[in-house]
Amino acid sequence: MKITMAHGSGGESTSELIADIFEKSFNDPVLSKMEDSAVLPGAGRIAVTTDSFVVTPLFFPGGDIGRLCVCGTVNDLLMSGADPEYLTCGFILEEGADTEDLRKIAVSMSRTAREAGVRIVAGDTKVVEGSGGVYINTAGVGFVPDGINVGASNCREGDAVLLSGSLGDHHAAILSKRMGIENTIVSDCAPLVGMVDAMKRSGVRIHAMRDVTRGGLATILNEFASAAVCRIGLDESKIPVSPQVRGFCGILGLDPLDMGNEGKMVAVVAPEDAERAVGCMRKSRYGKNAAVIGRVEAEGESAVLLKTPIGGTRVVGPLYGEGLPRIC
Amino acid sequence: MTDVRPFLKNYDGPPVRLMEVCGTHTAAISKNGIARMLSPAIRLISGPGCPVCVTVTAYIDRLVELSLRPGTVVLTFGDLMRVPGGRMSLNDAKAAGGNVRMVYSPMDALRLAESDPKNTYVFAAVGFETTSAVYAALLEDAESERIGNLKLLTSLKIMPPVIDWVCRNQGGVDGFIAPGHVSVITGCKIYQPLAERYGIPFVVAGFEGGQLLDAIYALVKLRGRPRVMNLYPSAVRENGNEEARRAIRRYFEPCAAAWRGMGTIPGSGLMLRKEYSRFDAGSAGLDEDCNFSPGCLCAKVLTGAISPADCPRFGRLCTPQTPQGACMVSQEGSCYNYYISGRGSK
Amino acid sequence: MCVALPGKVLKIDGRRATVDFSGNTVEADAGLVPVKPGDNVLVHAGCILQVLSQNENDSLRSLFRELEEL
Numbered sequence: 001m002k003i004t005m006a007h008g009s010g011g012e013s014t015s016e017l018i019a020d021i022f023e024k025s026f027n028d029p030v031l032s033k034m035e036d037s038a039v040l041p042g043a044g045r046i047a048v049t050t051d052s053f054v055v056t057p058l059f060f061p062g063g064d065i066g067r068l069c070v071c072g073t074v075n076d077l078l079m080s081g082a083d084p085e086y087l088t089c090g091f092i093l094e095e096g097a098d099t100e101d102l103r104k105i106a107v108s109m110s111r112t113a114r115e116a117g118v119r120i121v122a123g124d125t126k127v128v129e130g131s132g133g134v135y136i137n138t139a140g141v142g143f144v145p146d147g148i149n150v151g152a153s154n155c156r157e158g159d160a161v162l163l164s165g166s167l168g169d170h171h172a173a174i175l176s177k178r179m180g181i182e183n184t185i186v187s188d189c190a191p192l193v194g195m196v197d198a199m200k201r202s203g204v205r206i207h208a209m210r211d212v213t214r215g216g217l218a219t220i221l222n223e224f225a226s227a228a229v230c231r232i233g234l235d236e237s238k239i240p241v242s243p244q245v246r247g248f249c250g251i252l253g254l255d256p257l258d259m260g261n262e263g264k265m266v267a268v269v270a271p272e273d274a275e276r277a278v279g280c281m282r283k284s285r286y287g288k289n290a291a292v293i294g295r296v297e298a299e300g301e302s303a304v305l306l307k308t309p310i311g312g313t314r315v316v317g318p319l320y321g322e323g324l325p326r327i328c
Numbered sequence: 329m330t331d332v333r334p335f336l337k338n339y340d341g342p343p344v345r346l347m348e349v350c351g352t353h354t355a356a357i358s359k360n361g362i363a364r365m366l367s368p369a370i371r372l373i374s375g376p377g378c379p380v381c382v383t384v385t386a387y388i389d390r391l392v393e394l395s396l397r398p399g400t401v402v403l404t405f406g407d408l409m410r411v412p413g414g415r416m417s418l419n420d421a422k423a424a425g426g427n428v429r430m431v432y433s434p435m436d437a438l439r440l441a442e443s444d445p446k447n448t449y450v451f452a453a454v455g456f457e458t459t460s461a462v463y464a465a466l467l468e469d470a471e472s473e474r475i476g477n478l479k480l481l482t483s484l485k486i487m488p489p490v491i492d493w494v495c496r497n498q499g500g501v502d503g504f505i506a507p508g509h510v511s512v513i514t515g516c517k518i519y520q521p522l523a524e525r526y527g528i529p530f531v532v533a534g535f536e537g538g539q540l541l542d543a544i545y546a547l548v549k550l551r552g553r554p555r556v557m558n559l560y561p562s563a564v565r566e567n568g569n570e571e572a573r574r575a576i577r578r579y580f581e582p583c584a585a586a587w588r589g590m591g592t593i594p595g596s597g598l599m600l601r602k603e604y605s606r607f608d609a610g611s612a613g614l615d616e617d618c619n620f621s622p623g624c625l626c627a628k629v630l631t632g633a634i635s636p637a638d639c640p641r642f643g644r645l646c647t648p649q650t651p652q653g654a655c656m657v658s659q660e661g662s663c664y665n666y667y668i669s670g671r672g673s674k
Numbered sequence: 675m676c677v678a679l680p681g682k683v684l685k686i687d688g689r690r691a692t693v694d695f696s697g698n699t700v701e702a703d704a705g706l707v708p709v710k711p712g713d714n715v716l717v718h719a720g721c722i723l724q725v726l727s728q729n730e731n732d733s734l735r736s737l738f739r740e741l742e743e744l
Contacts, residue, residue: 247696251679308359311365312360312365314358314668315669432720435719462719469703561733569724571707572706
């Protein structure tokens with residue numbers, strides 16, 4: 001079968017492709033857990049992850065591909081409970097790419113790495129025929145402290161579900177330029193190190209974490225519900241969405257729950273720690289709109305349900321189909 | 329204003345079956361999770377309100393053919409791209425090298441056609457009265473800007489004849505949630521003859537959760553009465569938008585149209601008038617409808633004869649990820665909305 | 675397919691209107707309805723279909739009263 005755009009959306013099609021081809025061929029038990037990074041024994045436990053960035057345009061309101069490729073990989077390490085330490089980066093440049101742009105990208109990467117407390121320690125560059133495109137792969141290494149055990153299957157009945165801020169900002173920022181819709185939405189691209197550190201230092205018992213990227217909140221919560229076999233109940237009126245992003249979604253018929261961010265996370269925490277966790281998020285640089293958006297209501301069935309503002313209930317499924325191309 | 333929610337939850341009067349005939353209403357009902365707020369004595373059925381779902385396969389086949397023709401670009405709304413024709417969908421055609429582009433507004437077609445005079449741009453013009461007004465505005469602009477490489481392949485439908493068809497051939501509907509934005513164009517008087525002929529109420533509803541609940545409440549209260557009530561007065565005037573209707577009449581005239589699940593219904597469609605045939609990409613005679621997937625029951629779901637959950641493939645073979653028919657493909661399709669709102673399961 | 679959104683007209687230029695939707699600005703066709711800056715309008719597929727009227731609460735209230743008496 002041919003690869004279609006849907007395979008890159010981050011939703012169901014991507015999961016199937018990964019399971020059918022890569023997981024089967026590589027046949028590795030840690031890979032099969034499908035967490036955001038692979039946590040391995042070694043000197044302590046090493047977390048390893050990789051991600052590629054193909055966003056266009058390269059420079060967008062609120063960020064650029066450089067900031068994005070550092071944040072994306074740093075956040076993936078964080079979400080598995082690791083303290084991020086090192087990044088590698090591989091560049092594939094199409095003929096015609098501008099060296100001044102590359103410099104700006106590199107400076108942005110360096111600045112973001114400093115903010116996140118990581119070092120870029122290895123790299124590679126290739127050039128291919130084309131028309132000026134820039135693609136970056138970053139691999140990240142971190143270390144998981146003893147006693148930390150974070151994973152989707154750890155969600156338990158009663159756990160609180162937290163969201164660190166408003167949905168859809170990155171996705172809307174990229175798409176606005178493409179669709180010719182003028183607004184002041186900026187990408188929320190950011191490293192979540194400060195927020196996660198604060199929660200850990202406060203002793204918040206974090207059972208699962210994931211950053212909200214392509215596929216949106218809907219896809220992530222369905223992954224949690226599936227891995228832990230639990231029913232997650234959400235309250236739509238508690239889910240933060242900025243009025244501009246909501247208006248944007250209205251124009252294009254999009255659902256904020258399906259849209260990608262690059263600086264927001266979901267945390268499933270022990271219920272007694274929920275208030276403290278939200279406090280940590282809100283005090284941190286990128287979490288001022290953090291909120292408790294739901295609870296793990298029951299174990300034994302896998303579902304995500306949403307209470308609507310008028311008091312109705314509906315099921316939230318993962319993103320089906322293509323989503324939108326090349327937003328990260 | 330009254331909070332109608334307790335009344336709707338606790339209603340224990342005679343069973344009431346209500347039908348919405350606007351795909352956007354179907355989507356709004358599911359997005360708001362309304363079905364689970366109603367007493368079991370109030371049943372909501374989705375009718376033929378999704379213009380993409382009722383479009384026959386011959387139309388898709390012609391679009392596919394056009395997209396594969398050198399020098400022709402097909403422009404379409406996103407929803408139509410995944411709908412299967414007799415052989416392929418437009419998405420399949422695109423993967424096979426066909427020229428298909430998704431747009432958010434027909435007005436985008438003007439700029440695209442103008443900037444590329446070597447190619448012919450064909451807009452997949454589906455929709456009801458609401459969108460027909462936009463196509464008319466598009467043609468007005470195309471005429472005044474003398475754009476000669478823009479055409480329409482039309483599959484335009486109008487509401488009253490299909491509502492009449494459902495009442496005559498199926499029955500069992502105690503009231504209609506009348507379309508909101510179609511009524512902006514047509515006004516709400518057009519439902520009066522239908523209300524009187526079949527002795528049932530029509531309530532024009534807006535698209536917010538509260539407005540839909542109000543309309544359902546009104547229909548239950550008005551059961552058995554031939555009344556038309558407008559609960560969306562901010563947008564719907566009694567006489568609708570006369571300028572829009574004038575524009576539609578200028579370019580289009582009524583014709584028979586083929587509807588999936590219902591066959592050809594006289595006077596239920598719109599086609600380009602002869603004097604504007606230069607804008608027509610060959611819309612006549614696209615009547616055939618073949619089942620993309622034998623055993624697909626979309627035709628029965630569309631008319632409200634069965635509920636999506638009654639289809640043996642629903643939720644098993646046929647899901648939004650693996651759709652077998654238009655009702656599951658389209659974001660306004662009954663099956664898609666039932667699935668995503670959990671109406672088909674406990 | 676009949677998705678339409680309420681927005682506010684910022685300015686008009688012949689047949690084109692600039693419409694604001696909660697901070698998003700979009701161009702829409704204003705050929706079917708006479709509009710002026712400041713109007714709240716309904717936009718469908720890039721075209722203004724209606725000027726929204728703001729004072730309908732009274733008519734809605736009297737309709738509800740009628741329903742309650744049934």
